[in-house]
Amino acid sequence: MGELIFLAIVGIVGVLCYNETLSYSVAEYDRTGGPAMYPQLVLILLFIALALRAIQILMKKEKPKFKWFTLFKGTRGVFFLAFVLFVFLMEPLGFVVDATLFLTGTSLYLYYQTTGDKTLGGAKAITLKVVLFAAFNTAVFLFFTSVLSVGVPAGILSFLF
């Protein structure tokens, strides 16, 4: 049932997209079919593919279980949440601070999950990690901004960089 819901969602998105293509105008001089023709063709193929998969599922005696929420469970869920926070805090905090927090937090959490060591390696190891990650992120920041000449958010450290 889960996969059928997934197929239905994809199908609804497809219908909405198809509906949008109906509003595309074609220039009089355009003899290539206009901007709508190709996506409409692709969407029709999508509907066929979805229908075929739905039939395939319905014909199976044992319905395959669709994994919707494994991303949000356990260790993976925490890691993903940290990743989301990392993305959303990138601009306000800046890359160096944001990435140092993300790397320290996730690596300590994953270390604990893997080894079960509640001390997280001890205060010395944690401090070393923070220092190393901060140094790594500063180096990456400087590499992108100075060597490759591309902008990276400096955030709260903008007075430094």
Next chain:
Amino acid sequence: MAEVMAATLLDPMFYLFVLLGVALGIIFGAIPGLNTPVAIALVLPVTYSLNIAHTCALLMGVFMGGVSGGLISAILINIPGTAAAIATVLDGHPMAQRGEGARALALGTFVSFIGGIFSAVVLMLFTPVLSSFAIQFGPWEYFGVTLFALTLVITLMEGKMIKGFISTIIGLLLACVGMSPIDGTQLRFTLGSLNLAGGFDIILVVIGLYAFSEILVTVGDLKEDRTVVKYEKKWFYLPDKRDLKGQGGNILRSSIIGTIIGILPGIGATVAGMFSYTQAKRFSKHPEKFGTGCPDGIIASETANNAVTGGALVPMLSLSVPGDPSTAVILGAFMIQGISCGPLLVTQHLDIFQTVLVAVFVANIFMYIVQAGTIRWTAQLLLVPKYTLMPLIVAFCSIGAFTVNNRVFDLYMLLAFSVLGFLLKENDYPLMPMVLAFILGDLIEPYYRRSVLYYNGNLLNAFTEFSLGTVFVVLAVISPFLGVAYDKYKKKKRERAAAAAGPEQPEEAQE
């Protein structure tokens, strides 16, 4: 042209980038859970500020190193670093267990180099031939070839053809987002956001769908119980002459298999390694030794999987159709650099083609030197804990994605692609066709619309006269049906074999 070649060969930075690429590729290839497309995606942002020669050097280095690096973990920890090295495990690890790890590593590295060089020669000889043939192609022929490549990839998805079909279509739709090509007048599927006017950037799609989804899968199952089998430490691992004696046929056959499989889109190094291994066993005088630590097995697997590299570059360079996921990402990187692959690359931009060739040859040579000279340290990297490695890769890839357009919006897109990629991967939807379709989608629509123009607004006119494009389109349409028929035939054959084997051995027969 000779000046360009000379300039490339005399540029020390060129060698430095090959070296960096090879080293990174070997590391990513060696560490299970990471792979070559992820490594290529990681260096994509760096290529922005590089010139074409340095970009080629870096990408080819990563590509050659990545495919080869998988053998280290396959032999030393019984886990293939990349799927391409699956067959290497079968004989490599038993050899390591009986104290011949160094011998297996040296042999695997050497034949990887031979396979890579063989396919590079084929690349050098075959690409101009295919290009001169393809120069006569019009948009309809290109449309046919590109469509055929996509359907071939779907057809080869044994057991999940429809899922591959859905995946491909989603990839094509993702490529439709943004300004329409040819007319350039219509914004499509942008939800009113100007941030999507230029469509999705290839880096976001590749990193999100391919790299991050893989990392999210790995993070959910972190096990640090790897133990490296003890092996003889050397400064440079040269193969034992005894292992190569009488192996000419095996090496040549495996090189040919790998190169041909590389040329065919969507099959890849994993199949090449396995197929070559089974063929080597079939032709061997002592097939019973395979799987017990037989050097012939390592030779077959490693020669073939590295021979795929040059083969996969042939259709990418001559037809703009990538042969495997890595070349799909490389094609995207070339697009970013403004390099248009296809027959004109050889005929009108020979300098770029020659630069790629030089990069491939140098990368293979460096791959051998670096791998054979650093195995003792690379093996230590296998023990680098993933709880540190995975967050580091995420942080580095994210900043790379951010620098595409210097906007946070791209990071949100990266997040969205990661979720989509993970959801599909978890539910056994293949991601490779989606990435391939996304990259080819940028080409296929203009070909399609120009074909419509060429045939006066009605593509049915294409079927009234003989054209190679029509042949490819027909092949594209019928190949999935042939695939289904072949799958059914194989299933029946398996069932017959199971019935013949009797009720006591059904599982074995099914295998």
